Amino acid sequence: MNHRAADLRQPGLSDEPVLTGERVLLRPFDLAQDSPALRDLLTDVEVGRFTEGDPGVEPAPPWDADAERRMRDWYGSRAAQADRLDLAVVDRASGRCVGEVVLNGWSPANRSCGFRIALTAAGRDRGLGTEATRLIVGHGFERLGLHRISLTVFGHNPRARQAYAKVGFVLEGTRRDALRYGGVWVDDHDMAILAPEWQRHRGHP
Known part of the structure; x- marks a missing residue:
């Protein structure tokens, strides 16, 4: 079996790459x-705002030993997820x-998955998220053989929606x-990008 065929059968999501751009590096x-x-x-208020939490209603709970354990268990297990x-x-x-x-929700039959990105305050407003998105989306299409990558974005996050459109995601x-x-x-809002679209513009529509 050639390497490409292996990717389509077992998409290689458990084989964590290192992807290098001009300003960002993606790594395990x-x-x-x-x-x-x-x-x-x-614990970032803005990250919470653009997910399903509402930190404006109740204060976020303090970071404690249980939160630290959950964080370490979650991120420490990412490499084992196929x-x-x-x-x-x-x-x-x-x-x-x-x-x-993150690329998640892998559907082998449909060669599709979901995408999400979250940045701390130190990573915002400098184009790092746009470059990171191009790197991981390109990896999904060019290395993993995906046909479709999709995401959802809340209407009160127009900055993210514009950034996704800049990479080629379509409403x-x-x-x-x-x-x-x-x-x-x-x-x-539901947005997605397809492999033929990526082939045309490589993240620069």
Whole structure:
């Protein structure tokens, strides 16, 4: 069996790569180095705001020994997951982890998966997320043989939606009033990118 065929049968999500861009490096998590950034990520108010939490209603619980254990158990087990790929986003200028990118929800029959990214405050507003997205999406199409990568983004996060569109994700539909946040209903948008689209523009539509 050739290497490409092996990728389509077993997509290689458990074989964690190191992907290098001009400003970011994507690599497997190293808790000895990454734990401070991961704590920042998991307690970040803005990250919570753009997921299904609502930190504006109740304060986030304090970080304690149980939270530390859960964090270490989760990130320490990422390399063993055959159906997803979790990588640290490293700012090459500082050498520090500033977030994570994830391919998950792998569907072998459909050669598709989901995507998400989360960055700490240290990784935002400098184009690091856009480059990290291009790197992992390119890996999914060019190395793993995926046909479709999809995501969801809440309507109160227009910056992320614009960043995804910049890489080539296309709006496919909207689930209206999907989230109740701070007393306001928020839409949830479905976006996706297909392999033929990536082949045309390589993340620069």
